[in-house]
Amino acid sequence: MGRAPCCDKNGLKKGPWTSEEDVVLVNYIQEHGPGNWRNLPKNAGLQRCGKSCRLRWTNYLRPDIKRGRFSFEEEETIIQLHSILGNKWSAIAARLPGRTDNEIKNYWNTHIRKRLLRMGIDPVTHAPRLDLLDLSSILGSYVSNINPAAALLNLSNLLGTQQALNVNPELLRLVTTLSSLKQGNQQMFSQNQNQVCNISQDLQNQLVPSLQSNPQFQNLFQDDFSPDMANLKQLMQMINTEGNLPNMSNFSSPASYSQENIVPNSNFGPETAVSNLPSYVPSSTSNSTVPELAGNSFFQLPLNNSNVNHDFGFDSVLSTPHSSPTTLNSSGTYNNINSSSTEDERDLESYCSNLLKFEIPDSTLDINDYM
DNA sequence: AAACGCCGCAACCGCCGAGGT
DNA sequence: AACCTCGGCGGTTGCGGCGTT
Structure with a gap:
């Protein structure tokens, strides 16, 4: 998985991390703590650049990362925050404990964005796309x-x-x-x-x-x-x-x-909204927030x-x-909203x-x- | 079973700002 | 002021998995 190395300058390895490399990185950080990424790979004995080590740690190996699919409440929070903050993934991630900006960004691009488009909602402005509405x-x-x-x-x-x-x-x-x-x-x-x-x-x-x-x-x-x-x-x-x-x-x-x-x-107003944003708390009633x-x-x-x-x-x-839902599918035609393919989409x-x-x-x- | 195409996501790339010299 | 290093961020890539034909 992951992107293949486009080059191999300085003899440093790129591409997917092996489990052995993960162990080395985790052990080193557990002993010395994160930071000083430039010197970390040399001190830890990894043939990686510091940036690669930092990304691997922050996006995958960090112990407080929550794995697994996003909950409905998390999806709500992401959409709400994105409507205010835009593509400020790090700011959004700051309000979703255990989720990384990279993970949220990927989830947005691969799931939420497409669904909003199918529903005739502009994922950038979060406004209905009147040009597509029948x-x-x-x-x-x-x-x-x-x-x-x-x-x-x-x-x-x-x-x-x-x-x-x-x-x-x-x-x-x-x-x-x-x-x-x-x-x-x-x-x-x-x-x-x-x-x-x-x-x-x-x-x-x-x-x-x-x-x-x-x-x-x-x-x-x-x-x-x-x-x-x-x-x-x-x-x-x-x-x-x-x-x-x-x-x-x-x-x-x-x-x-x-x-x-x-x-x-x-x-009212983006600035006020941002300043009043609460940290993410799962809500029992989905409409409340x-x-x-x-x-x-x-x-x-x-x-x-x-x-x-x-x-x-x-x-x-x-x-x-x-009586007339106007859900867009990927080809721009209209579907009944009840015809969604999956539970989470519904x-x-x-x-x-x-x-x-x-x-x-x-x-x-x-x-x-x-x- | 093989070929094909789509999708998810880990990881890379390039840019930027802060801080130090 | 200019340069460099470092950390962080958003955008993009492309491998591998999976479903379909």
Whole structure:
């Protein structure tokens, strides 16, 4: 195993280590301790360069190294940390006791990265790859729910994850389709159901004018909806210009959205997130650590009739229709998420689905609740 | 059974920054 | 300031294992 020697300068051996060499190295370090790697091979009688000895020790022979497959919790931690730290493998490894940076790097490149790609998630940005998502299938699932408003706002969250969104013909087609579906479904706006809205400036610039220009949506901008749309636009403006949580008392809102229901997320911003990172501790509930470490979250809103806080960050807000999973396989086609080949893949995909899920009830939605 | 191709991972490569001279 | 050494890091390589044909 391992890379074959590309050269053999100075008579030093390269390539895979033998068990005899391992014994010599371990015995020497046990007696003298690690360090002074340049002189170590000469003193220990190894025909290796110091760098090779150091790598062999730190990546393989160190007694505190944990071997074996990564646990689900470790995978979660790696993904969370990678979303914040990027390819800082040593920094990630520092929070996974017993795992080396090399091991984590390999595991990322050979397992996690590929799975994220298959799921349509960019492993670099951790954002959904909108260019690969089949919007028509997404729309189809919404059509089945006969809830265009939910689809509309759910889509808005989807689009909100894309930092640079150009005018999208798909979006315009979608809005047109939704407008036709809206007929006869006014009652869906009538009930209160607290949710979170995280809509980007891009969406504001595109979707709202698109709606306004559509005769069938013009009602949204009159009567009951105009104040809320104004609030919506104001909120988005503040978020996008200030980059932090606006004072929600500035908005006219239903009583159910009093300010105490809004919990600022202390992990907003990469620097803050990094400084608040805990050391790795296996969690009994896999979802518990995800939002807090997502790092880019705006705020949390408790759901009505629920004790569960849903935290929606830039990177983690994506609508995942129940009826139409859009899992990508390696060839770029779409698989049902349940068709995953292995148990651990299902674990990870389940985690990612939870990470990305943003559910809106099928039957009810009030635009007021987004303010 | 043999050939082939894919995958996992140990190990190498090149670069960088810190520290010493 | 310039140079050197050392340790550390991220990216890449390629052997060996394994599954498929």
